[in-house]
Amino acid sequence: MPNILVSDPTLRDGNHAVAHQLTLESIETYAAAADAAHVPIVEVGHGNGLGASSMQVGQSLVPDREMLIAAREKLTQSKLGIHVIPGFATIEKDLRPAIDIGVDVVRVACHCSEADITQRHIAYVRERGKQVFGVLMMSHMLEPTRLAEEALKMETYGAEAIILMDSAGALLPPDVSSRVSALVETLHISVGFHAHNNLGMAIANSLAALESGATIIDGTARGFGAGAGNAQLEVLIAVMHRVGYETGIDLYKMLDAADLAERAIIPVIPTIKSTSIVSGLAGVFSGFAKHVDRVSSKFHVDPRDVFFELGRRGIVAGQEDLIIEVAQALSAGELRIEAEKVEA
Amino acid sequence: MSRYDSLVEDCALSIGAEASTFAALGNTRILITGGTGFVGSWVAEMIAFLNDRHKLGVHLTLLSPHASEFSERAPHLAGRSDITLMEGDVRNISAVPTDTDWIIHAAGSPDSRIHLSNPIRTMETIVLGTQNVMQAAARIGALKRILVLSSGLVCGPQQWESAPLSEESYSGMDCNRLANLYAESKRAAEMIATGYRSQTGLPVVTARPFTFIGPYQLLDRPWAINNFLGEALRGGPIRLQGNGSTVRSYMYGSDMAYWMLRLLVDGRIGAAYNIGSPQGISLKELAGMVADFAESHPRIELNTLPGGELHRSRWLPDVTKAEKDCGLKVRIGLDAAIRRTIAWHTGK
Numbered sequence: 001m002p003n004i005l006v007s008d009p010t011l012r013d014g015n016h017a018v019a020h021q022l023t024l025e026s027i028e029t030y031a032a033a034a035d036a037a038h039v040p041i042v043e044v045g046h047g048n049g050l051g052a053s054s055m056q057v058g059q060s061l062v063p064d065r066e067m068l069i070a071a072r073e074k075l076t077q078s079k080l081g082i083h084v085i086p087g088f089a090t091i092e093k094d095l096r097p098a099i100d101i102g103v104d105v106v107r108v109a110c111h112c113s114e115a116d117i118t119q120r121h122i123a124y125v126r127e128r129g130k131q132v133f134g135v136l137m138m139s140h141m142l143e144p145t146r147l148a149e150e151a152l153k154m155e156t157y158g159a160e161a162i163i164l165m166d167s168a169g170a171l172l173p174p175d176v177s178s179r180v181s182a183l184v185e186t187l188h189i190s191v192g193f194h195a196h197n198n199l200g201m202a203i204a205n206s207l208a209a210l211e212s213g214a215t216i217i218d219g220t221a222r223g224f225g226a227g228a229g230n231a232q233l234e235v236l237i238a239v240m241h242r243v244g245y246e247t248g249i250d251l252y253k254m255l256d257a258a259d260l261a262e263r264a265i266i267p268v269i270p271t272i273k274s275t276s277i278v279s280g281l282a283g284v285f286s287g288f289a290k291h292v293d294r295v296s297s298k299f300h301v302d303p304r305d306v307f308f309e310l311g312r313r314g315i316v317a318g319q320e321d322l323i324i325e326v327a328q329a330l331s332a333g334e335l336r337i338e339a340e341k342v343e344a
Numbered sequence: 345m346s347r348y349d350s351l352v353e354d355c356a357l358s359i360g361a362e363a364s365t366f367a368a369l370g371n372t373r374i375l376i377t378g379g380t381g382f383v384g385s386w387v388a389e390m391i392a393f394l395n396d397r398h399k400l401g402v403h404l405t406l407l408s409p410h411a412s413e414f415s416e417r418a419p420h421l422a423g424r425s426d427i428t429l430m431e432g433d434v435r436n437i438s439a440v441p442t443d444t445d446w447i448i449h450a451a452g453s454p455d456s457r458i459h460l461s462n463p464i465r466t467m468e469t470i471v472l473g474t475q476n477v478m479q480a481a482a483r484i485g486a487l488k489r490i491l492v493l494s495s496g497l498v499c500g501p502q503q504w505e506s507a508p509l510s511e512e513s514y515s516g517m518d519c520n521r522l523a524n525l526y527a528e529s530k531r532a533a534e535m536i537a538t539g540y541r542s543q544t545g546l547p548v549v550t551a552r553p554f555t556f557i558g559p560y561q562l563l564d565r566p567w568a569i570n571n572f573l574g575e576a577l578r579g580g581p582i583r584l585q586g587n588g589s590t591v592r593s594y595m596y597g598s599d600m601a602y603w604m605l606r607l608l609v610d611g612r613i614g615a616a617y618n619i620g621s622p623q624g625i626s627l628k629e630l631a632g633m634v635a636d637f638a639e640s641h642p643r644i645e646l647n648t649l650p651g652g653e654l655h656r657s658r659w660l661p662d663v664t665k666a667e668k669d670c671g672l673k674v675r676i677g678l679d680a681a682i683r684r685t686i687a688w689h690t691g692k
Binding site for chain 1: 460461521522523564566580585586647650651655
């Protein structure tokens with residue numbers, strides 16, 4: 001009997017790595033392989049979730065509806081999951097049709113200090129009789145006590161599990177342990193963890209989460225995801241099985257799925273690039289990497305400076321337009337002076 | 345037959361042959377703070393019944409920041425000449441009508457979503473609101489009683505193996521945990537009322553509500569019974585968190601109103617009384633009853649997420665004191681309470 005629930009956002013977080021250009025064929029190919037490996041939840045969609053396709057954060061190649069229908073057809077055992085950020089996704093325009101298509105698990109996400117905005121979306125999913133998790137993104141930005149209080153709000157709204165996301169890959173194992181433990185002690189529902197690999201800690205952090213009481217864990221094939229990527233799912237499963245956790249996933253078929261993903265859907269396997277390290281150190285959302293590289297190149301500024309300045313400002317997902325402002329200011333020499341003042 | 349007629353029947357069932365116990369209320373004036381919530385609405389139903397059937401001549405004032413909404417929600421009560429709606433927030437009031445004979449201080453939502461999202465306002469309403477109401481009440485020389493609604497949560501959590509919570513059972517709560525904010529605020533409010541009773545001679549009686557069911561309770565509230573009813577009325581499935589072993593008890597709204605009014609009239613000054621049903625039921629059994637009684641007979645789904653099935657708790661009141669001092673009994677059992685609540689929501 002599995003004692004750990006694995007959720008696989010390869011076809012959602014991976015979309016960040018290809019500027020949301022995953023094709024229908026890629027979605028069908030990987031969904032079928034993950035289904036064959038008995039992955040419990042396969043998450044699909046734009047990198048920022050349902051309804052997020054836009055000029056600001058990037059336009060999807062394939063509309064939400066088509067992605068979900070394609071995945072639904074291929075998933076016979078695995079549940080179909082979606083990532084939903086209120087603001088990007090509205091209930092009537094996005095959530096209702098997604099559930100009508102056959103989504104099983106809705107993960108309603110927000111910045112880690114903004115749980116209040118998830119109440120209506122969580123309540124709606126419960127009304128529709130579907131499974132709903134609360135997701136707290138950028139969890140490095142809040143200390144464990146407040147993080148647990150935000151999670152508790154989501155529990156009272158009706159969430160059936162809470163997932164902590166280390167969206168910037170900024171946490172180290174002790175940071176993960178203290179955060180997950182705070183949630184486990186406070187909540188009456190399951191706790192999960194979603195890692196990013198900016199500082200090379202994705203597998204170690206995932207293990208720390210499990211050892212602290214998390215029972216839901218995210219990972220993607222070959223780590224395909226934003227920035228330096230996620231916890232590499234096939235490695236994570238192997239490690240979990242070695243430690244003694246039961247996932248119900250067929251390791252050989254998962255290895256096959258990951259090989260297939262590398263051949264068929266991942267143009268460039270995620271590596272920890274210099275900007276990813278800086279992004280992790282600065283505590284900036286991994287999904288910013290492509291935007292920062294592009295904008296830095298345009299304004300002839302050092303992307304590392306951009307990341308550190310974004311981190312200093314506490315910029316979070318959804319504020320991508322500020323990358324340009326920071327790059328412009330750096331280019332004009334304004335910020336260097338300001339940064340010196342801060343350091344002094 | 346209007347949907348409100350069933351509420352008249354509910355009041356008759358809860359009062360039984362005991363209407364004469366309310367003789368002291370005859371031709372007097374009652375003020376309820378938080379008067380348009382679950383408690384206030386049911387007390388209003390009960391007063392309307394006593395006036396219509398037993399010619400008691402009570403005048404009721406419902407003080408609430410949501411008074412205008414109440415007119416839309418319960419027009420049969422809002423339109424009555426013996427009920428006055430008074431718009432006001434206990435955080436800001438400095439006086440109440442000086443011809444008030446009785447006060448039920450019920451202001452403060454028990455909705456944990458509000459406590460967590462707006463802890464400062466929650467505390468202000470409970471603590472500052474109680475202070476304001478006590479101060480205003482102390483200026484009424486002829487006030488007969490003030491019933492202060494606290495919460496069964498002030499006793500702290502009930503251990504799984506422990507007996508039901510009596511008014512004298514206490515265990516400490518961590519006052520650094522936000523989840524305890526409501527209970528700690530209610531503890532402070534009880535102490536404020538105790539201070540006013542001691543220093544000004546205010547005739548304070550305290551009620552500690554537990555868990556309730558019935559019309560006027562909104563189905564979006566974050567409590568198990570509301571979730572089960574809401575899910576069943578939408579056709580299901582009923583989703584059960586945990587393994588269903590958690591135990592609660594439920595008192596029907598008209599019984600609750602009858603108990604409130606009896607404690608107002610007959611409760612001992614300075615005493616605290618639990619209000620609730622002593623009959624515990626596991627949430628799994630409760631979900632089964634709701635599924636049986638709902639027209640759709642929805643299936644029940646246990647939360648099968650790893651780690652989510654471990655939590656269980658028990659929260660039951662010992663109501664011996666209310667039985668002994670006032671002869672109070674539960675008149676509407678859980679079976680009837682669920683059926684009547686479903687009928688209210690479906691209009692059948």
